[in-house]
Amino acid sequence: MAFDFNSLFAFIIFGVTIGVVYGIVALGISLIYSGLDIVHFAHGEMYMFGAFFGLVLVHNIGLPYPLALIGAMVLTALLGMAIERTFYRRLTRAGGGYTVAGMGMIICGFGMSVALVNVAYFIWGAEAEPFRANLNFIPRLTFAGDIEVPESYVLTAIISVILMAALHYFLRHTKMGLAVRAVAHNKDIAYLMGINVPLMISLIFGLACGLGAAAGVLIGPMQSVQVEMGYLMLMKAFAAAVVGGFGSLPGAIIGGIMVGIFENLGAAYISASHKDIYAFLLLILVLMFKPSGLLGIEAKVKA
Amino acid sequence: MLQINNMQAGYGNLRILRGINMEISAGSIVTLLGGNGTGKSTLLKAVSGLIPLMEGSISFDGVDITGLKPHERVRRGIVQVTQAKEAYPAMTVEENLMLGAYTRKDRGAIKADLDQVYEFFPVLRERRVQLSGTLSGGEVQMLVIGRGMMAGPKMLMLDEPSAALAPKVVLDIFGNINRIAKTGVTILVVEQNVRMALILAEYGYIIRDGVIMLQGDAKKLISDPAVKESFLGGSVADTSKILHN
Known part of the structure; x- marks a missing residue:
């Protein structure tokens, strides 16, 4: 393929847009990691359920796309909170991280992932379904003469920025956000401040699942919706979280963008058929040269 | 009591x-x-x-x-003042203090209590936008006591x-x-x-x-x-x- 700056520019733009979506899923994983001290292996399925909820709300209920996005986030948040309360809470109560219960939590997450894929299979079947959303209200951007950015990409960029800004505002400028940060840092002290810690943990989990769902609804119109879409997203989001520094929220977004750009450039200039490998190549490079990730502080070992 | x-x-x-x-x-x-x-x-x-x-x-x-x-x-x-090392180092002094008032909704009284904390420990007012991780040992101790006072x-x-x-x-x-x-x-x-x-x-x-x-x-x-x-x-x-x- 001949090299020209216009197409390089285009690949980077597409890479950033997809990367921000990885970043949003990674943001959820990081939120759960810092809030509950666990790595949530069923987070890809939250993304998948979010995409299906969005699809049902648009196709079957006939909601306009933006409302469906919000609806899918709320439904997935509730689903996530129910799962956390019923299944994970028993384990996290005994401690997360490097404790025995923390190991149990990893296995529980994997099990939940398989179970959720099968539940989705029962409801929606194995076929990939196209997500037909009416995005005519979004302008199609054209730059540098011949680069066209489709509506779904423009929308993804806009929604992602809004979500990140809202999360930042929530965490930094509201009382509840302050409580979330307090719980993430130390649960005992948070309790002594009068914070209802179990409630905050539910909230953190719901928030993270809602973000995953948003990513699903954003990706839906670009690709299609399928019950096994969560696996690859989980892996890419993990790569994003590790590249950015596990547990760091800005790191999750930056890691996501880097993974997105890296894989788009790899697909364009090396080989398109190995698109999904580049994320992990980047992951390995980062682990070799800066194991704590780009924005990561020293590995956070919890007792 | x-x-x-x-x-x-x-x-x-x-x-x-x-x-x-x-x-x-x-x-x-x-x-x-x-x-x-x-x-x-x-x-x-x-x-x-x-x-x-x-x-x-x-x-x-x-x-x-x-x-x-x-x-x-x-x-x-019943409010426990934690040991000094248990302030939230990544939060500012004032965020730590406001966290102390988490359970309260009476804004006027919270403001009055904040002023009282600053009057008791003037150094906290000077440092209120600083991250509490940057305070000295004595200042952090004052901060956690102030945070306890904020709970009313x-x-x-x-x-x-x-x-x-x-x-x-x-x-x-x-x-x-x-x-x-x-x-x-x-x-x-x-x-x-x-x-x-x-x-x-x-x-x-x-x-x-x-x-x-x-x-x-x-x-x-x-x-x-x-x-x-x-x-x-x-x-x-x-x-x-x-x-x-």
């Missing part, structure tokens, strides 16, 4: 407190003394609800609170406020604890600095191996030969003069 009956608590199968009885009346300053590993911190955790009781009961303001969760106890006015406590429990601080700073902090008590807050201060604590307090308990070994008026304890021998040396008159003037 606080009544502890036959309290037994610990971690897992390890019973650390083995039948504690204490009574703290409203408006008083009470101190709990003991060396390392005698159960002082465990007792505070049990009263604030971070660990469950194995046996016994706690009541506050005449209501049994044994089964309440920590945040519910804070709402009732009926009873404030302090966990070794003199730990690892210079004598001059300790005097300043104990003077301020005295001022807090004068605003009508009941104080329970857990200490290893026996002399300072007995000068400040009206009544003292001495804990050893999870039981109350000795209790009585602070003035009596300070001259008790047993206490003197195991904890104190030298004269207490000078410190007393500085603290109470």
Whole structure:
């Protein structure tokens, strides 16, 4: 393929847009990691359920796309909170991280992932379904003469920025956000401040699942919706979280963008058929040269 | 105000407190003394609800609170000032203080309390936009006490406020604890600095191996030969003069 700056520019733009979506899923994983001290292996399925909820709300209920996005986030948040309360809470109560219960939590997450894929299979079947959303209200951007950015990409960029800004505002400028940060840092002290810690943990989990769902609804119109879409997203989001520094929220977004750009450039200039490998190549490079990730502080070992 | 009956608590199968009885009346300053590993911190955790009781009961303001969760106890006015190292280092001084007022909704009163904290500890006002991780040891101690005041406590429990601080700073902090008590807050201060604590307090308990070994008026304890021998040396008159003037 001949090299020209216009197409390089285009690949980077597409890479950033997809990367921000990885970043949003990674943001959820990081939120759960810092809030509950666990790595949530069923987070890809939250993304998948979010995409299906969005699809049902648009196709079957006939909601306009933006409302469906919000609806899918709320439904997935509730689903996530129910799962956390019923299944994970028993384990996290005994401690997360490097404790025995923390190991149990990893296995529980994997099990939940398989179970959720099968539940989705029962409801929606194995076929990939196209997500037909009416995005005519979004302008199609054209730059540098011949680069066209489709509506779904423009929308993804806009929604992602809004979500990140809202999360930042929530965490930094509201009382509840302050409580979330307090719980993430130390649960005992948070309790002594009068914070209802179990409630905050539910909230953190719901928030993270809602973000995953948003990513699903954003990706839906670009690709299609399928019950096994969560696996690859989980892996890419993990790569994003590790590249950015596990547990760091800005790191999750930056890691996501880097993974997105890296894989788009790899697909364009090396080989398109190995698109999904580049994320992990980047992951390995980062682990070799800066194991704590780009924005990561020293590995956070919890007792 | 606080009544502890036959309290037994610990971690897992390890019973650390083995039948504690204490009574703290409203408006008083009470101190709990003991060396390392005698159960002082465990007792505070049990009263604030971070660990469950194995046996016994706690009541506050005449209501049994044994089964309440920590945040519910804070709402009732039982506030534990954490050890100084337990401020939130990645939050600013003012964020830490506002976190103390988390359970409250009365904005006007919160603002007034914030001003009072800044009046008690002027250095916190100077540092209010600084991350608390950048404060000195004494300043962090002031911060966690201020954070406790922000909760609008009926009873404030302090966990070794003199730990690892210079004598001059300790005097300043104990003077301020005295001022807090004068605003009508009941104080329970857990200490290893026996002399300072007995000068400040009206009544003292001495804990050893999870039981109350000795209790009585602070003035009596300070001259008790047993206490003197195991904890104190030298004269207490000078410190007393500085603290109470």
